[in-house]
Amino acid sequence: MNNNNDLPEQDPDFGFTGKSGLGKQNVFKTPDAYFDKLPLEISDKIQARKSVDQGVLAPVFSRMQLVAFALVVIAVISGSVFYLYQNKEENKSESTLSYQDLINTDIVTEMDENMLLDAYAEEGIATNVNQNEKETSPMEDYLIENHTDITLIINEL
């Protein structure tokens, strides 16, 4: 098996430097004093970049404050999204509850009376409420059955 690691560090047969008269001459030139000016040019750019980074926000906020502010914004947005999502889920589950579910929960105290009565009727639950009403108001039954005008009775009294 040919192991590339066994190849020599510098190929001894690499002939064109010797045979062809090629040296390691650098063919690439630079403008005059290029390397004297380059560090200054780079330093100027670095300073310019630093002042841009610090220029607008730095006098008001430090970097740590900006990070903290960003984290708070992210937390608020995440919280809002989570809250809205939860609300949506609750509304969804509320609309799919059966009357029996409603009866079995504490929400019943907040229900409209008619809804509860409908629920009782639908679920086949005895309407004790009506029976109680009959027992407690026979006079009313009499008046309704005989189509008695209640204003006449009041006037007579």
Add this chain to the structure above:
Amino acid sequence: MTEYSDSELLKLFREGDNPNYAFNLLMRRYQQKVYYHIRRIVIDHDDANDIVQNTFIKAWSALANFREDSQLFTWLYRIATNESLSFLKKKRTAFFLPLVNVEKKLTDKLESDYLVSGDEIQLKLQKAILTLPQKQRLVFNMKYYDEMKYEEMSQVLGTSVGALKASYHHAVKKIENYVKEH
């Protein structure tokens, strides 16, 4: 002037009162090596000038977090190599050029640029290098001109020493053939 080692320069940059001074020393130490490494990849001086500046600006931003797993100059070479290859890639995509056409443009540049000098045989060598696949070209330049060790090149290019040796070997053979044929 005090001659600082790389570690001392880094310490001066991180902990000293004047990081600008430390970075300036660092640039002066490595600017030529980094510049010529880039220049051999992109050929054009103006492009190399932009890239070498970007390289040192990036180095400035990242130097505080440099972990010294590798040598400072191999780290700089890595940034320079990535910047140069990104530049060539952008050039390709901006002008919808295949790789071959980019190399052709670089060869044309080699012939027309007043900042390229050298006798006919030197230019032939440069043209031969430009016929190599990109990775082989990098390996050849780093080995032949910068005289880097394979271990150092491995840190720059993230390639195994064995693969680098093979790349260099193939590159040399191709260049020899090119020189013979032209």
